[in-house]
Amino acid sequence: MRIGETWGSKLLGIVNVILLLILSSCTLFPFIYILATSLAPIEQVLRGGIILWPERLSWDAYEAILFNDNFVRSIYVTLMVTVIGTLTNLILTAFMAYPLSKKGLGGRGFILFLVLFSMLFGGGMIPTYILVKSVGLLNSMWSLILPGAISAFNLIILKNFFQSIPEELEEAARIDGCRNFGVLFKIVLPLSMPALATFTLFYAVGNWNQFFNAVLYITKPSLWTVQVFLRQMIFQGSTQDLIGQAGVISGVEIIPTTIQMAAIVVSTVPILIVYPFLQKHFAQGVMLGSVKG
Amino acid sequence: MNGVTARRSRAQGWFTNWEYYVMLLPGLAFFLVFKYVPMFGIIMAFQDYSPFQGVTGSQWVGFKHFSVMFAYDGFWRLLRNTLLISFYNIVFFFPAPIIIALMLNELRREWFKKTVQTIIYLPHFISWVVVGSITFFLLNPENGFINQMIAHNGGSTINFLSDPDWFRTLILSQNIWKEVGWGTIIFLAALAGVDPQLYEASVMDGAGRMRQLWHITLPAMKSTIVILFILRLGSVLDVGFEQIFLMLNDLVYEVGDVFETYVFREGLSGGRFSFGVAVGVFKSVIGLVLIMGANWLAKKAGEEGIY
Numbered sequence: 001m002r003i004g005e006t007w008g009s010k011l012l013g014i015v016n017v018i019l020l021l022i023l024s025s026c027t028l029f030p031f032i033y034i035l036a037t038s039l040a041p042i043e044q045v046l047r048g049g050i051i052l053w054p055e056r057l058s059w060d061a062y063e064a065i066l067f068n069d070n071f072v073r074s075i076y077v078t079l080m081v082t083v084i085g086t087l088t089n090l091i092l093t094a095f096m097a098y099p100l101s102k103k104g105l106g107g108r109g110f111i112l113f114l115v116l117f118s119m120l121f122g123g124g125m126i127p128t129y130i131l132v133k134s135v136g137l138l139n140s141m142w143s144l145i146l147p148g149a150i151s152a153f154n155l156i157i158l159k160n161f162f163q164s165i166p167e168e169l170e171e172a173a174r175i176d177g178c179r180n181f182g183v184l185f186k187i188v189l190p191l192s193m194p195a196l197a198t199f200t201l202f203y204a205v206g207n208w209n210q211f212f213n214a215v216l217y218i219t220k221p222s223l224w225t226v227q228v229f230l231r232q233m234i235f236q237g238s239t240q241d242l243i244g245q246a247g248v249i250s251g252v253e254i255i256p257t258t259i260q261m262a263a264i265v266v267s268t269v270p271i272l273i274v275y276p277f278l279q280k281h282f283a284q285g286v287m288l289g290s291v292k293g
Numbered sequence: 294m295n296g297v298t299a300r301r302s303r304a305q306g307w308f309t310n311w312e313y314y315v316m317l318l319p320g321l322a323f324f325l326v327f328k329y330v331p332m333f334g335i336i337m338a339f340q341d342y343s344p345f346q347g348v349t350g351s352q353w354v355g356f357k358h359f360s361v362m363f364a365y366d367g368f369w370r371l372l373r374n375t376l377l378i379s380f381y382n383i384v385f386f387f388p389a390p391i392i393i394a395l396m397l398n399e400l401r402r403e404w405f406k407k408t409v410q411t412i413i414y415l416p417h418f419i420s421w422v423v424v425g426s427i428t429f430f431l432l433n434p435e436n437g438f439i440n441q442m443i444a445h446n447g448g449s450t451i452n453f454l455s456d457p458d459w460f461r462t463l464i465l466s467q468n469i470w471k472e473v474g475w476g477t478i479i480f481l482a483a484l485a486g487v488d489p490q491l492y493e494a495s496v497m498d499g500a501g502r503m504r505q506l507w508h509i510t511l512p513a514m515k516s517t518i519v520i521l522f523i524l525r526l527g528s529v530l531d532v533g534f535e536q537i538f539l540m541l542n543d544l545v546y547e548v549g550d551v552f553e554t555y556v557f558r559e560g561l562s563g564g565r566f567s568f569g570v571a572v573g574v575f576k577s578v579i580g581l582v583l584i585m586g587a588n589w590l591a592k593k594a595g596e597e598g599i600y
Binding site for chain 2: 009106124179180216231276
């Protein structure tokens with residue numbers, strides 16, 4: 001506490017801390033509720049009532065979901081889409097951003113305009129669907145990767161970041177005999193690690209979480225991503241249903257809440273694992289775009 | 294002579310830069326194929342598109358689908374729903390990250406600030422499917438947490454998920470839970486740029502916390518707030534489509550159906566391709582006009598635009 005602070009100001013500080021504690025608790029509550037119920041024994045859940053804490057730890061729900069072939073396959077598909085997709089995202093974005101960061105490059109202005117305009121206007125869902133269908137990507141993993149291969153927003157942010165790297169560093173490498181590809185790989189990319197870490201996280205989370213593209217482009221249940229699986233499992237029996245797609249886990253069998261919640265936990269944990277490692281870069285990553293050029 | 298030299302150096306530029314163009318190629322191909330080819334698909338809105346005849350073989354019908362659209366009650370319902378959901382978000386969601394950023398900025402203990410930030414950023418990374426599922430577990434009338442609380446306290450359960458009166462509140466609450474924390478980042482960054490000497494000087498002049506907030510902190514955030522607000526107005530037709538798609542059911546179409554959900558249901562699944570594209574084109578064109586207007590306004594207000 002600073003010297004000479006008034007009581008009113010101190011009180012305000014305490015109220016502030018309490019309000020932020022309430023906010024944090026409200027944010028965390030759903031996570032804790034899902035985790036607690038998924039670990040609760042089935043008797044406790046069937047008995048009904050409010051569950052805030054499991055009576056004893058029961059791993060039955062996790063056993064059930066981890067031995068469910070459909071779930072495991074959906075996790076595998078999602079993992080493939082995330083790994084291959086994120087690599088594709090990063091390579092294409094970095095390769096395009098680097099030349100665009102060179103102010104003297106012929107045609108740069110026009111290409112930047114194309115990129116920017118695609119952020120403001122688009123053909124929409126049906127023309128994109130017809131395109132994906134006509135190039136034969138329906139029911140292929142690539143339909144979940146290629147239509148969103150580059151985020152125009154990330155591209156422009158990365159371009160601005162590359163522009164902020166001092167030209168002298170690149171010149172030095174050129175004098176040492178590096179060509180453009182060499183400069184990109186030996187100088188520019190290593191210097192951009194914090195930015196690239198942020199984009200890896202953003203792209204990977206986007207790939208892992210994407211849902212609607214899978215609804216549009218994937219009809220074969222063997223290629224369902226985990227988000228589609230979750231949606232089928234949890235919203236089944238509610239009034240809505242995916243058109244022409246029947247329930248995924250053996251007909252209309254009712255799935256215990258605990259198993260549904262365990263599936264949520266398992267499918268969310270991978271994101272929560274990478275989160276702390278990359279958190280320190282967020283603010284930087286988000287603010288990179290403010291460097292205009 | 295000068296012209297020749299310039300031409301030669303430009304040709305040399307193209308030549309020595311060939312590696313740059315090789316690097317550009319895959320990305321450029323992506324934008325042309327997946328962004329610009331669909332834009333030409335918009336001509337479907339002026340045809341009676343049939344999947345068998347394709348875009349080149351289908352019959353031209355001019356503005357038929359647009360006149361049908363404007364005469365159709367359901368279309369105005371889409372517009373109303375979209376604008377109302379956006380309006381809810383602007384009024385109740387928009388100020389929240391600003392207030393929370395100000396609250397975080399008042400914290401003196403760095404570890405506490407970091408912990409709160411870590412927690413409130415977290416939901417941003419959760420998929421809408423999971424958010425929708427959690428909503429279902431918390432709110433469903435049979436064994437949802439909230440309804441059990443209500444029942445426990447002697448109230449009668451509320452069917453939040455299929456009651457049209459609750460739909461917008463539900464969407465807004467999900468949005469606040471998921472994105473408010475993340476939204477603080479940009480405001481916190483603006484606050485981090487404030488010179489600490491200003492606060493020290495104001496203490497010398499006898500300013501309390503409230504006066505510091507009013508005369509130093511808020512002015513430092515003003516430009517960020519103004520530009521984000523204007524851009525938010527410009528994207529008033531963009532509502533969280535995946536989110537709404539997941540929460541939508543037959544009982545809440547009246548208040549929850551928006552452009553994309555309609556285009557998906559009627560246009561794509563229902564096979565009314567051309568009509569679906571027409572509805573989509575209406576949204577895209579108005580969206581473009583709004584965002585350009587917003588950008589113009591932002592520049593007019595003395596701020597940097599987005600482009």
